[in-house]
Amino acid sequence: MKPRLRLDVWSPEHAAPEASLAQPLPELQAEPVAADGPWAPKREVSDWAGPLFFVDGRFRTDALIYLDDAPALLVSVAVGAVGLESERAFYDEAAFAVRRYLVAPPGAWPEPRFSPASGLDYQLVEADGEPESLRTAAMERRASLEMALGEGLLERHPGALILHDGPLHRLPAAQTAGRLGFAKTHHRGYLNAERAALLGRLAAGERTPVFTFTRGEHRFYSWYLRLPLEPDRPYAAAATLLRVETAAPEAEALELARVALGVFPRLASRPFRDPRAPQNLVPVGALERELGRRLGSAALVRRRLLEYIQREAV
Secondary structure (H helix, E strand, O other): OOOOEEEEOOOOOOOOOOOOOOOEOHHHOOEEOHHHOOOOOEOOOOOOOOOEEEEEEEEEEEEEEEEOOEEEEEEEEEEEEEEEEOOEEEEOHHHOEEEEEEEEOOOOOOOOEEEEEOOEEEEEEEOOOOHHHHHHHHHHHHHHHHHHHHHHHHHHOOOOEEEEEEOOOOOOHHHOOOEEEEEOOOOOEOOOHHHHHHHHHOOOOOEOOOEEEEEOOEEEEEEEEEOOOOOOOOOOOOOOEEEEEEOOOHHHHHHHHHHHHHHOHHHOOOOOOOOOOOOOOHHHHHHHHHHHHHHOOHHHHHHHHHHHHHHHHO
16 A cells, blocks of 8 residues: 655755865875975866766755655756867767656655656655655765766777766775866865965966875875956855865876866856856856756646645545
8 A cells, every 4th residue: 555645845955064174074184195296386287188078967856755654755866978079068968867766764665666747757765764864865876877977988988087076085986987076165174274275375277286085995186276267356265176086096196187277277167157156167067057957847846746646635
């Protein structure tokens, strides 16, 4: 027997406040890489011979529902990639995917899928019934889709560099070959106060030396770089900064730091086009809009859900 389904009022969660860039988490163990020279701004750039692909995903909570008294989430996820090669941008259509999930406690929904309307099909994902556990399980599905997308790109486009909008260090290091992750907002520090002081002295088109941090048994390499902002304006300590990371070996990581400095600043967005400028890079902004289009109307999805619940209640 199916449980009684009720729709709850849902509102987006507020973003976590930014942490100080000079308050590193102890477990990260960030240390400069000696081979990258003294702790001072760097401007050397390198070109990447192959194509570049920016990978991103959009996550939307369609509804918080109750299955009898058990809370559950209905979420939609879209992932995709935009490529850059020979000064042209293009979509790899095979990289796009839209998935919908019903994330519920074990046994709360008796079927493998929940299909309230034609074209609206949610795959069941079971997780602990705590709200944060439900959301974490849904976000893990998004991360898995993005990593699978990157693997497919590397197979179809040998020699490509995959650029993930978001950090990589939550994923197994073995899955991050040929990839860079970049963080646009800074919720944690990686450097002590003395080293973090360099961030405020970086000019546009400069980066910090590469530093390492460990996560579990894996080592990652990371660096901060400053994006240009036009027109210039006063900015906070973290504004116009990107933090880039990779799990590549040290020599490759040092080369990728030079590649990143040649790629990211020239793709920075501008305030008159994007309120999240300059960190929301131009290709990523275009990809986000395309993913939003493929997710479909949130209002229409919610209306279909309400119609389904009303029919079932009769």
